[in-house]
Amino acid sequence: MAADQVADQLLVTGLDDWVHFADVFWTARNLGSTEDVVASALEAIRQLLEGGLVEVGDVARGSGFQAWDLETSAALDRIEREWRSLGRDPYPGDIGWLRSTPSGKRRGQDVLAEQGRA
Numbered sequence: 001m002a003a004d005q006v007a008d009q010l011l012v013t014g015l016d017d018w019v020h021f022a023d024v025f026w027t028a029r030n031l032g033s034t035e036d037v038v039a040s041a042l043e044a045i046r047q048l049l050e051g052g053l054v055e056v057g058d059v060a061r062g063s064g065f066q067a068w069d070l071e072t073s074a075a076l077d078r079i080e081r082e083w084r085s086l087g088r089d090p091y092p093g094d095i096g097w098l099r100s101t102p103s104g105k106r107r108g109q110d111v112l113a114e115q116g117r118a
Contacts, residue, residue: 005031006044011053011108014100018065019054021083021095038083042076045098049075053104056096065099 006028013019013027028041048054049072056075057067068075082095100108 002028002031002040003043003047006040007047007053008107008111010044010048010098011100011104012111014054014098015105015108015112018059019098019100020092021079021090021097022092024098025090038080042080045079046072046076048098048104051103052101053107054098054100056098059093059097065097067099068096 006024009027009031010019010024013023024041024045025037028037028044045054045056049056055065055067056070056079057065059065068078070078079095083090086094
């Protein structure tokens with residue numbers, strides 16, 4: 001399933017830094033999603049949030065990453081609403097960011113090892 005591959009790749013990307021939604025979009029598109037790219041990306045984000053592998057939030061100058069105080073369904077609704085209202089592909093800094101949790105970083109390392117890149 002494309003969403004699983006997108007989720008794994010986002011965890012690999014998240015090993016080095018926070019992941020912006022432009023990366024989420026391009027990862028979903030580049031992994032050949034045949035469905036709506038936004039829907040595929042949202043499914044990947046849902047998997048990551050429900051698995052406790054990432055947090056979603058904003059990055060503010062001076063204070064860094066600030067996680068949204070939202071349940072998964074509310075966070076996904078916000079992401080979809082803001083994404084679709086852009087009327088274009090997201091740019092870095094649009095919508096929000098993903099930050100890997102320690103579990104997400106471990107899974108990202110596992111994905112690298114599975115791909116023979118660790």
